[in-house]
Amino acid sequence: MIAVLGLLGGVLLGLVLQPDVPVGLEPYLPIAVVAALDAAFGGLRAFLDGIFDDKVFVVSFVSNVVIAAGIVYIGDRLGVGGQLSTGVIVVLGIRIFSNVAAIRRHLFHA
Amino acid sequence: MPEPEDRPDDQPDERPDERPDEQAGERAGERPAAEPTGRQRLREAFRSPGRGQVVVAVLLAAVGFGAVTQVNATEEDDSYTGYRQQDLIDVLSGLAGASERARSEIARLEESRSDLLDRSESRRSALEQAQEESDTLAILAGLVPVRGPGVRIEIDGTVSIDSMLDLVQELRSAGAEALEVNDRVRLVAQSSFEATEAGLVVDGELLGPPYVLEAIGEPSGLRGALSFPGGPEDSLEDDGATIVVEQLESVEVDSVVDDAAPDVAVGVD
Secondary structure, three states: OHHHHHHHHHHHHHHHHOOOOOHHHOOOHHHHHHHHHHHHHHHHHHHHHOOOOHHHHHHHHHHHHHHHHHHHHHHHHHOOHHHHHHHHHHHHHHHHHHHHHHHHHHHHOO | OOHHHHHHHHOOOHHHHHOOHHHHHHHHHHOOOOOOOHHHHHHHHHHOOOOHHHHHHHHHHHHHHHHHHHHHHHHHOOOOOOOOHHHHHHHHHHHHHHHHHHHHHHHHHHHHHHHHHHHHHHHHHHHHHHHHHHHHHHHHOOOOOEEEEEEEEEEEOOOOHHHHHHHHHHHHHOOOOEEEEOOOEEEOOOOOEEEOOOOEEEOOEEEOOOEEEEEEOOHHHHHHHHHOOOOHHHHHHHHOOEEEEEEEEEEEEOOOOOOOOOOOOOOOO
């Protein structure tokens, strides 16, 4: 309940404040958002599996975001930022799909 | 970092999920009755949220905030601020190529434009020349009324056809450009004279004295062509006619030849 309220609160805050993304962060924010989504779905799945632990969730959330942004940053330094961010998005997307599949089985048994 | 809990994130126990659905159902059936299902856990969490959910709520708030921010930035972003250096270079070289192509297209179009202008220019000058020529020929063929300096010759009395022809020839050789008899008959290359009892028939028109011949040309030259000894004036006076010559600033020749087009003669290249 609180978690859902937190998500809604964040969305509302973003809508109300309409913040500008700093130029330096602009390439990394979308990757970070996708990584965080992946962590969130992973957490939900773990919760449904009965193995959820908030400490693990926090750590995996932060590390997901940091690693995803870091990979893209390194890619930018190496001159392959565009390709690497595509790769990260693909990997995260696959993980999100498999996590959502597991959640679906839990909730709908299908 | 506790390993087992981390698994769903990093390397979730995917195998059962990837299997056909019967397996999942089977597994759910295997579950001891004491262990709650996912739905029950979810319902439980909604009904009585624990303290741990606060952290989750904060993180999810961060996700929501970031996602909305990014969506806004993507919607607003019509500039190139978010681009990487390599992307910018690609965009720039793409634009340079496009502008290069556009420039060569402009050059090609300008060339064809000047080409067309040249062509229409030369066409117009050809048209002007043809128009001028046609005007000249219309005057010479007697197709249009003309006006200009000239002489007016009034001849009263009887005249012989020879004297009349002599008069016309002298006027022509003195440079007469248009000739008219009695304001009715234009004298052109095809004109003919015939003598009858009643008078002269010029181009089928019967004309009686006094004959008035108007000629357009240089007046003093025309005048001189008539008055030399043994010239037309003398021969007309020998015929018994009286002749009066006026040099005029402006002579009007209004009569025209109706149909100057040849009926049977065709041009030979």
